[in-house]
Structures are given as structure tokens and as C-alpha cells.
Amino acid sequence: MLNHPKCHFLLSSLLFSLYSWNKATCSLGKGRDIWQQPKPDPTLKGQSFLHDTFPLGFLWGSGTSAFQTEGAWNQNGKGASIWDSFTHSSVSGSLDREVANVASDSYNRWEEDVKALEYLGVRSYSFSLSWPRLFPDGNARGQPNTAAVKHYSYLIERLLEKKIEPIVTLHHWDLPQVLQEDYGGWKNETMVELFEEYATFCFHTFGSRVRYWLTMHNPYLVAVQGYGTGVHAPGEKGGPATSLTVAHNLIKAHAKAWHAYNANFRTTQTGKVSIVLGSHWVEPQRGKAIDASAELCQESIEAALGWFASPIFGDGDYPVSLKTKLGALLPAFTPEEKLWVQKTADFFALSFGPNNLRLGQSVISYGQTVTPDLRRLLGWIKLEYGNPSVLVAEGGWFSEATVGKEDTVGIYLMKSFINQVLRAIKLDGVRVFGYMAWSLVDGFEWNYGYSIRRGLFYVDFSQQNRTRSPKSTAQYYREIVNDNGFPSDETSQETWQRKSESWVEQEEKKGRSVFVSTWCKAITLGKTDSFVCHKKTCGSLTGKGNDLCMLHLCLFLLM
Ligand SMILES: *[C@@H]1O[C@H](CO)[C@@H](O)[C@H](O)[C@H]1NC(C)=O
Numbered sequence: 001m002l003n004h005p006k007c008h009f010l011l012s013s014l015l016f017s018l019y020s021w022n023k024a025t026c027s028l029g030k031g032r033d034i035w036q037q038p039k040p041d042p043t044l045k046g047q048s049f050l051h052d053t054f055p056l057g058f059l060w061g062s063g064t065s066a067f068q069t070e071g072a073w074n075q076n077g078k079g080a081s082i083w084d085s086f087t088h089s090s091v092s093g094s095l096d097r098e099v100a101n102v103a104s105d106s107y108n109r110w111e112e113d114v115k116a117l118e119y120l121g122v123r124s125y126s127f128s129l130s131w132p133r134l135f136p137d138g139n140a141r142g143q144p145n146t147a148a149v150k151h152y153s154y155l156i157e158r159l160l161e162k163k164i165e166p167i168v169t170l171h172h173w174d175l176p177q178v179l180q181e182d183y184g185g186w187k188n189e190t191m192v193e194l195f196e197e198y199a200t201f202c203f204h205t206f207g208s209r210v211r212y213w214l215t216m217h218n219p220y221l222v223a224v225q226g227y228g229t230g231v232h233a234p235g236e237k238g239g240p241a242t243s244l245t246v247a248h249n250l251i252k253a254h255a256k257a258w259h260a261y262n263a264n265f266r267t268t269q270t271g272k273v274s275i276v277l278g279s280h281w282v283e284p285q286r287g288k289a290i291d292a293s294a295e296l297c298q299e300s301i302e303a304a305l306g307w308f309a310s311p312i313f314g315d316g317d318y319p320v321s322l323k324t325k326l327g328a329l330l331p332a333f334t335p336e337e338k339l340w341v342q343k344t345a346d347f348f349a350l351s352f353g354p355n356n357l358r359l360g361q362s363v364i365s366y367g368q369t370v371t372p373d374l375r376r377l378l379g380w381i382k383l384e385y386g387n388p389s390v391l392v393a394e395g396g397w398f399s400e401a402t403v404g405k406e407d408t409v410g411i412y413l414m415k416s417f418i419n420q421v422l423r424a425i426k427l428d429g430v431r432v433f434g435y436m437a438w439s440l441v442d443g444f445e446w447n448y449g450y451s452i453r454r455g456l457f458y459v460d461f462s463q464q465n466r467t468r469s470p471k472s473t474a475q476y477y478r479e480i481v482n483d484n485g486f487p488s489d490e491t492s493q494e495t496w497q498r499k500s501e502s503w504v505e506q507e508e509k510k511g512r513s514v515f516v517s518t519w520c521k522a523i524t525l526g527k528t529d530s531f532v533c534h535k536k537t538c539g540s541l542t543g544k545g546n547d548l549c550m551l552h553l554c555l556f557l558l559m
């Protein structure tokens with residue numbers, strides 16, 4: 001980045017000024033260049049699919065979150081979380097009031113989860129701690145629930161025994177209900193302090209064995225879905241003003257936790273701390289990117305990812321486009337806060353999946369299309385935030401519950417996402433160091449309940465023993481991990497080709513229509529992929545998930 005002529009100029013002029021030079025100021029806004037570059041031509045070799053391997057030591061993993069998988073909602077002294085209350089009450093409205101009291105029962109079956117990881121051969125496991133399990137009253141100054149401390153200690157120990165790196169998230173949405181009741185949850189700035197205390201407890205208790213910490217998962221969804229639209233717990237419909245306040249507190253809470261680690265634990269524990277941020281991706285509709293449409297694309301990404309990433313990875317402040325658009329509605333950081341918030345992450349952790357792409361629809365302007373282009377998004381992050389090292393902390397799509405264990409579409413999407421990461425590394429020089437395939441086991445999918453599944457391992461929620469069975473996606477991921485990517489091995493490609501063809505045949509026998517898009521077949525030169533779209537997916541998702549369904553379809557048309 002220093003080679004950029006503009007940066008040289010900026011740098012030399014700034015050297016004579018009183019401001020301390022911040023390398024991020026020189027790249028913020030550079031992300032918009034990506035839409036000026038021609039989109040990769042899929043007919044060129046390596047542009048639609050790259051046969052190559054990942055850098056040595058690439059951190060393959062899989063992930064879950066506590067509320068989605070643990071179950072045991074009131075076992076061994078656990079307190080209620082806002083998601084327990086939300087799913088138990090009628091606030092969740094027209095949803096089937098599905099609950100996660102047992103979910104995948106991972107609290108009791110964590111050893112089976114470790115076995116699942118061993119099956120995959122991955123080197124890392126991303127999971128979250130349940131704050132209300134550790135502190136039923138939310139107060140980390142008090143005594144922790146010892147059963148919970150033991151549980152997470154055993155899990156971490158077992159993972160390390162198996163040479164699986166724990167990647168630990170402090171907060172994946174399951175806020176102690178009592179903090180919602182006493183303070184109004186994340187609306188209240190007091191939460192910043194409370195989160196710092198909780199984070200400090202976790203660093204102190206588990207930190208000698210944990211090298212990667214994530215303070216929180218996708219704060220965008222907490223702010224927008226939790227407190228703005230009320231689709232997620234705690235189900236508050238406070239609109240944009242409340243979302244903005246919540247986001248402001250979440251950013252400060254994250255920064256505070258990072259500073260706590262930096263000041264008190266970094267030298268002894270030598271770990272890294274970041275925050276998982278989610279993003280959609282957007283392209284101008286048809287035709288070439290002209291300046292105006294590139295500008296709108298930039299604004300769209302700034303309105304979601306940039307909202308959180310610009311303060312933390314940029315200049316400590318919200319993007320200018322947000323300030324202009326929102327005016328006084330947007331809380332302001334003081335100059336001291338800006339200095340204190342910026343650079344509070346040791347790497348970039350990205351979530352890229354259906355939740356963000358779906359929400360992306362609300363931040364696009366006329367003339368834009370949301371597309372699942374992970375490679376371009378990674379390229380944007382590189383340009384915008386000065387080439388940080390990146391962990392894809394959540395990558396993957398979803399399937400309907402009825403798909404079962406033979407998830408051919410899931411395989412196709414996994415292959416496509418991971419190959420996009422490979423191309424971002426090899427062709428665009430993005431410094432991605434790990435990929436967490438989401439998720440390890442089927443679980444409770446938030447407002448979608450159990451109607452969709454994201455696990456590599458199938459869980460039969462009607463069986464008490466919640467047996468984990470590898471889906472075809474688990475088998476496929478295992479091969480990718482074992483090969484460290486996609487070496488040009490014709491036989492393994494042919495195996496998957498055959499599998500997908502036989503799947504199409506089976507589906508047709510069952511009277512379901514499946515079509516192979518000839519256009520897509522053409523761009524992969526008919527070799528690497530048979531491009532299948534399951535029409536049934538859409539029909540049966542009506543009502544509950546039409547928007548997800550549209551994306552599902554558009555995914556096939558655009559990738
Ligand atoms: C924050 O919580 C405190 C303690 O309950 C309360 O007095 C205060 O009004 C709350 N502030 C907001 C903005 O909700």
C-alpha cells in the first residue's frame with residue numbers, strides 16, 4: 001500500500017503535520033476501486049475455478065455457537081438468555097415458537113462434537129461461550145457457575161489434546177436475560193463495562209489455552225435484527241435510532257475488551273483478539289461500473305460492514321457516507337474515543353453467509369444486485385483496510401431441513417465459496433489464513449428455527465440421542481482439508497461429478513424437477529461442475545423464507 005503514489009504524497013505531507021500518521025486513513029475508501037476493475041472473466045483459466053492448494057498451515061476449521069447447539073438451557077445452574085426468553089415467549093410472533101431447550105444437546109454431547117471435528121481432520125474449532133451459563137446473573141464480578149467453567153475447560157483441554165485450536169467467541173447473541181431486564185441490554189452504555197468484566201474473566205480463566213479470541217459475532221445483526229426490527233431476540237422494534245445506539249455500545253464494548261486483553265493478558269498469553277463482522281456483497285446491475293454506480297456499491301458495503309469495520313479497522317469513526325445520510329441520528333465518537341476504538345483488532349474476522357446476504361437487500365439502491373461473491377468482498381477488505389490478515393470466521397450456506405444427508409447443492413456451494421477464497425489468496429493477494437465451514441452440526445437457526453440446516457453433520461432432532469451423522473458436505477470438506485485445497489486430481493473431481501449426476505437422476509425419479517443451467521455449464525466449460533438448481537427448494541420455502549429462496553436461486557445464476 002505504501003507504494004501507492006497518493007499514499008506517498010499523503011505520508012510526506014502528514015509527516016510535517018501534528019497528526020500522527022495512520023496508515024488506514026490512506027486506504028479508507030479505496031475499496032471502491034474494486035468496482036472499477038473489470039469483473040474476472042470466467043472463461044479464462046483459473047478465473048471460474050482454480051486448481052491449486054492453500055498456503056501451508058492454512059487454518060481449516062468448523063464452527064458452532066452456544067445457543068444454537070448447546071441446549072441444556074437450564075441445566076447445571078445456567079441462567080436464561082434473551083434467546084431463551086424470546087423463543088419461550090410469544091414475542092417471536094408467527095414463528096412456530098420453536099425452542100432450543102435441547103437443540104443439538106452439545107452441552108452434554110460435546111465429546112461427539114470433538115469426534116466430528118476429528119472426522120473432518122480440521123485444525124481448529126470455533127465455538128462460543130454462553131455468558132448466562134457462566135454468569136446466570138450476568139455479573140462477572142461475582143462468582144462464576146463452576147459447572148460451566150468446568151464444561152468449557154474440558155472442551156478446551158480435549159481440543160488441545162486432539163491438536164485442534166480453540167477459537168473462542170465471547171458473545172454470540174445469547175445475552176443474559178437479566179441484563180436485558182435490568183439495563184435494557186445493549187441499548188445501555190453500562191453494558192460496555194459489564195462486557196469488559198465478562199471478557200476479563202474469560203481471558204483470565206481460559207486464556208492460557210486459547211490463542212484466538214473473538215469478542216462478539218456479527219454485531220450488525222444484533223443491532224438491526226435484535227433491537228431494530230425485532231426479528232431476533234430481544235425482539236425490540238426500536239427502529240434505526242435504537243439500532244444505531246446499540247451498535248455504538250457494541251463497538252465500544254468490543255474495544256474495551258480488546259484493550260483489556262492488550263493491557264493485561266497479551267504479554268503472558270500471546271493470543272490474538274478480533275470481532276466477527278458480517279457482510280453482503282453487491283454489484284452494479286448489468287453493464288460496466290461507472291463512477292456513480294461504484295459509489296452506490298461502496299455506500300452499500302459501508303452501511304453494513306463499514307458501519308462496524310470503519311471505526312475498528314479504519315480511522316476510529318463511522319464512514320462519511322453514514323454520517324452524511326444519518327446526521328444527528330448517528331451517535332458520535334469523541335476524538336479520544338476515536339483513537340481508543342481504532343485498531344482494536346489483531347486480524348479481520350469475516351462472516352459471509354445467508355444472514356448477511358439477505359439483510360444486504362435493505363442497504364442496496366436501485367440498480368444494485370446482492371451477489372454471493374466472497375472473492376470480491378475479500379478483495380474489497382484488502383483495499384479498504386490496508387491488507388489485514390483475514391479469517392473467514394463463518395463461511396457457508398443453508399439447506400432446507402428436508403434435504404437430509406445427501407446435500408449436493410451444499411457441496412456445490414462449499415466448493416464455490418472455498419474456491420473463491422483460494423482465488424482471493426492466489427490471484428488477488430488477500431491474506432486469508434483460515435476458513436471456518438459453518439456449521440459443524442445442525443442446530444437451531446435463530447428466526448428460522450429448525451426449518452433450515454447448516455450443519456456438516458446431520459442431527460435428527462426427533463431422537464433423544466441426537467446422533468451426529470456426516471452429510472455428504474462433511475465428506476467433501478474432509479477431502480478439501482486433506483488435500484489442503486483443490487489439487488488438480490481428475491479422479492476426485494470425477495467422483496463428485498458422478499455424485500451430483502446421480503443425485504439429479506434420483507431427484508427426477510422422485511418426480512422433482514431439477515435443471516442444469518446450460519449457461520453455468522458453459523462458463524465452467526462443462527468440466528468442473530454440473531450446475532444444478534433444485535426448483536423444489538423454492539416451492540417449499542414459500543411464506544417463511546421467500547427472500548432466502550430468491551437468493552438461493554440468484555446464487556445459482558450469478559456464481
Ligand atoms: C441504564 O441502566 C441504568 C440502571 O438500570 C438505568 O438507570 C438507566 O436509565 C439505563 N439507561 C438507559 C439508556 O437505558
Ligand SMILES: *[C@@H]1O[C@H](CO)[C@@H](O)[C@H](O)[C@H]1NC(C)=O
Pocket residue numbers: 463464465466467
Ligand atoms: C439413537 O437412537 C435411535 C433410536 O432410538 C437408535 O436407532 C440409534 O441406534 C441410537 N444411536 C446411538 C448412537 O445410540
